[in-house]
Amino acid sequence: MKIIVQKFGGTSVANLERIELCAKRVIEAVEKGYKPVVVSSAMAGETDSLINLAKEVSPRPPEREMDMLLAVGEQKAIALFAMTLNKLGYPAVSLCGWQVPIITDNIHTKARIRKIGVRRLLNLIEEGYIPVVAGFQGVTEDWEITTLGRGGSDTTAVALAAALRADCEINTDVPGVFTADPRIVPNARKIKKISYEEMLELASLGAKVMQIRSVEFAAKYKVRIHVRSTFSDEEGTWIVPEDEVMEKVVVRGVTADTSESRITVVRVPDKPGIAAEIFKALGDAHIVVDMIVQNVSHEGYTDMSFTVNKNDADKAEEIVKKIAQKIGAKEVIRDDKVAKISVVGIGMRSAYGVAGRMFEILAKNGINIMAISTSEIKISCLIEEKYAELAVRVLHEEFIEEMEEFETINGKSK
Ligand code: ADP
Ligand code: ASP
Ligand code: MG
Numbered sequence: 001m002k003i004i005v006q007k008f009g010g011t012s013v014a015n016l017e018r019i020e021l022c023a024k025r026v027i028e029a030v031e032k033g034y035k036p037v038v039v040s041s042a043m044a045g046e047t048d049s050l051i052n053l054a055k056e057v058s059p060r061p062p063e064r065e066m067d068m069l070l071a072v073g074e075q076k077a078i079a080l081f082a083m084t085l086n087k088l089g090y091p092a093v094s095l096c097g098w099q100v101p102i103i104t105d106n107i108h109t110k111a112r113i114r115k116i117g118v119r120r121l122l123n124l125i126e127e128g129y130i131p132v133v134a135g136f137q138g139v140t141e142d143w144e145i146t147t148l149g150r151g152g153s154d155t156t157a158v159a160l161a162a163a164l165r166a167d168c169e170i171n172t173d174v175p176g177v178f179t180a181d182p183r184i185v186p187n188a189r190k191i192k193k194i195s196y197e198e199m200l201e202l203a204s205l206g207a208k209v210m211q212i213r214s215v216e217f218a219a220k221y222k223v224r225i226h227v228r229s230t231f232s233d234e235e236g237t238w239i240v241p242e243d244e245v246m247e248k249v250v251v252r253g254v255t256a257d258t259s260e261s262r263i264t265v266v267r268v269p270d271k272p273g274i275a276a277e278i279f280k281a282l283g284d285a286h287i288v289v290d291m292i293v294q295n296v297s298h299e300g301y302t303d304m305s306f307t308v309n310k311n312d313a314d315k316a317e318e319i320v321k322k323i324a325q326k327i328g329a330k331e332v333i334r335d336d337k338v339a340k341i342s343v344v345g346i347g348m349r350s351a352y353g354v355a356g357r358m359f360e361i362l363a364k365n366g367i368n369i370m371a372i373s374t375s376e377i378k379i380s381c382l383i384e385e386k387y388a389e390l391a392v393r394v395l396h397e398e399f400i401e402e403m404e405e406f407e408t409i410n411g412k413s414k
Helices: 016-031 047-059 064-088 120-126 152-164 196-204 212-221 276-283 310-327 354-364 385-403
Strands: 003-008 035-040 092-095 100-104 113-116 129-132 137-139 144-145 167-170 192-193 225-229 237-240 253-257 259-271 289-294 301-309 331-335 338-344 371-375 378-384
Touching: 003 016, 003 152, 016 064, 035 064, 035 120, 035 152, 035 385, 047 064, 064 092, 064 129, 064 137, 064 144, 092 120, 113 152, 120 129, 120 152, 120 301, 129 152, 152 167, 152 212, 192 196, 196 212, 196 237, 196 253, 196 338, 253 385, 259 276, 259 310, 259 338, 276 289, 276 301, 276 310, 289 371, 301 310, 310 331, 338 354, 338 385, 354 378, 354 385, 378 385
Parallel strands: 003 035, 003 167, 035 129, 092 129, 100 137, 167 225, 192 237
Antiparallel strands: 100 113, 137 144, 225 237, 253 338, 259 301, 259 331, 289 301, 338 378, 371 378
């Protein structure tokens, strides 16, 4: 039995006509001999409008109630999806996370999947049904509904593929993973194959085409992922183990991430234990800190800046303000208008000069760098948000020749 997990994103299921197109994709898979398991996101805009409703009630609603609310979006989509398949003559059954079950930890709004029960899915498939599973949601051991963070349907799909030992197809509104967001860089190129590690960096650094956790899952369980367009038949991008990626380009892609805020604690006494106190408190509140910069100290004082996801910025600011008061720091400044621009590629492990070129291009375009972070396969710079798109475009232009093998027609590059 060849099972395939087919995930459809929000734009793909934005209205009933589109759901019917998605259903036809599923039927094609059935006709080719696959047993599909469908994962659907909420219809486009639905999750955002539920969040806005909640924010009208209160700026920081209880996270448990947020999960109760947000899970509704996917529940609506899967019911309509299953109805459409039934109408087209293919029996289908929709399932919420708890009905599968997809068991998660109890960190509301960003839960992690712990276990998946596959018995019910396998029974349904045996009986000739197509299961249509709600993305983005799960249930704790205590029967509380959880959600997996924005874009979490990708993770549902990959986790199901891992549990069912199936391939995973991510059907979305672009025909694959590109060297930069095709909406910002029109001449970005589609990548044919990309390693988990590179995809993980791209996703972590702003390429929202795949949720980060879904790629972590794929790497851990070696799930092969095909990212493709819901609306065309063209071959998309394969996300696979590194040894299957022949081409080790220096720069695989350029990304911009505007989802973070920068928080600066000004005039912190420069003595041991202060950084530990701040970052331990943030960790205890389940807040992930990304870039950290500590300035050179002057007269026993220093400034400390760090970035966190905008969703956590209120909470982080509150925590840090309390500590700042206690330790006698001058003030806490928050800046929401920042962007992290990155270049990523496994070839960078053995290449030199990439950082220099990146800084030079930014400087030439009058873009100031506020913080830098690097790993073996990426370089990131924090800049003002208003320059994000410009930075992506000029960096893409700089590295384009090195990014992907050219497809040649009659010996000429195109
Ligand atoms: P879905 O609703 O199907 O989950 P998303 O909106 O979450 O889709 O992700 C797809 C979007 O990701 C695309 O519309 C595109 O604008 C954006 N994107 C950002 N970077 C990239 C990239 N490098 N390659 C492809 N798409 C990207
Ligand atoms: N509906 C959720 C969101 O908008 C999950 C997803 O689409 O993957 O983030
Ligand atoms: Mg998505």
